[in-house]
Each structure stands twice: as structure tokens, then as C-alpha cells.
Amino acid sequence: MLKDNYMTIGVEAVYELKVSRSKFIAHAFPVIDPESAVKNLESLRKELYDARHHPFAYRLLDENLYRFNDDGEPSGSSGKPILDAIDKHGLRNTLIVVTRYFGGVKLGVGGLKRAYFEAADTCLSVAEISEVLITEDITIKSDFKYVGGVMNLAAKSGIKILENKSTDKSVIVCRVRRGLIESFRNEVTELTNGSAEFM
Numbered sequence: 001m002l003k004d005n006y007m008t009i010g011v012e013a014v015y016e017l018k019v020s021r022s023k024f025i026a027h028a029f030p031v032i033d034p035e036s037a038v039k040n041l042e043s044l045r046k047e048l049y050d051a052r053h054h055p056f057a058y059r060l061l062d063e064n065l066y067r068f069n070d071d072g073e074p075s076g077s078s079g080k081p082i083l084d085a086i087d088k089h090g091l092r093n094t095l096i097v098v099t100r101y102f103g104g105v106k107l108g109v110g111g112l113k114r115a116y117f118e119a120a121d122t123c124l125s126v127a128e129i130s131e132v133l134i135t136e137d138i139t140i141k142s143d144f145k146y147v148g149g150v151m152n153l154a155a156k157s158g159i160k161i162l163e164n165k166s167t168d169k170s171v172i173v174c175r176v177r178r179g180l181i182e183s184f185r186n187e188v189t190e191l192t193n194g195s196a197e198f199m
Helices: 034-047 079-088 108-126 144-156 178-191
Strands: 005-009 013-019 022-030 056-059 066-069 094-101 129-133 135-143 160-164 169-177
Touching: 005 022, 013 108, 022 034, 022 108, 034 056, 034 094, 056 079, 066 079, 079 094, 079 108, 094 108, 135 144, 135 178, 144 160, 144 169, 144 178, 169 178
Parallel strands: none
Antiparallel strands: 005 129, 013 022, 022 094, 056 066, 056 094, 135 169, 160 169
16 A cells, blocks of 8 residues: 655744753754755754754655755764654654754764754654645546445545536545545446546
């Protein structure tokens, strides 16, 4: 079955962590593409202009679309731990930026890794996480005598009917969860003896 849902954050979340006088401020944002991720990152950089480092990571709906950046911190100390926090929570379409204000005590690469991961991880623990269903809109055309049957099949499968444009022909527009499309089409085809058209 096609994957037809994912978990993401609903709204921006913020969490602040203090480690050895350094301040780590994690911001988590819902994003839909690299452009929206960059926009949020640039906006935060302007807002927190007095900080030197803004490492970040994001993973989009396609799990192969991700990016992380240490933003001047030692290589491997920040961007990757932030991405690890996103992956620990199994999230998609999520960006986390962790801004660091240096407190005068060097933490070393290991200490930075732990701090960046903890800031991002805890930020996601307090964030509002929600499930998003991946759907497609399908128009079903058939003989008018099948209109009731098609609507009953939709109701039985929990499929939302967006529009019933039936006149002398049955024309129904449905929003179908991706994983149900094939079985729903098969049921409608069987009900209409193969006469239904899908668009």
C-alpha cells in the first residue's frame, strides 16, 4: 500500500536550553519545500542577528529531500544532530534552526553535538505534532442510476464527497486517501459494471 500519511508539526515551536553559560534557542517550523525553509531561516537570522551561529536541518515529505548545515560550528557538531532529532520523532516537512549564543566556555565537538540534539529534540517534544493525510481528488462519471451506490461506497470507506454535479449523468467529485484509491476504483468499477469513468 502507498504511504498516504505523515507526521509534522502544526505550528512554530520554541525551546531554550542553557549549557555552560551558552544559550541554545531551538525554533521548529512547518515547511513544504526548500524555499519555505530558506525563508524561515532568513527571517530568524534577521530576528536574532546578534547570534553568530544558526545551524539548521530540515526533512521534507519526500524523505530524500533533506538538508543540514553547521553554519560555522565545527563540522558534524550541529546540523546532523538536529536532523537526527527530526528523524527520531519521525517527522516530515519540518525545519529546525538552533541559534547559539556563546557563553564563554568551549564545549568541544561532543558537547556541542549533545547540546544541539537536546535543544532540537526537546523543542519537538513540546511542539504540537499532527498527522497529515495525503489525498487526491477524483471525479467519477457514470450512469445516473449508480449515483446512490457510488455515494454509499464513498461513505462506507470514509471518503469525502466534495461535489455532486449529477444531472442526467452521475458526476461525483471525491477526496480519496492515497492508500484507498485503488480499492475504491475497483469497487466503483465493479458496481457500475465497468462503465464508470475516472478523472
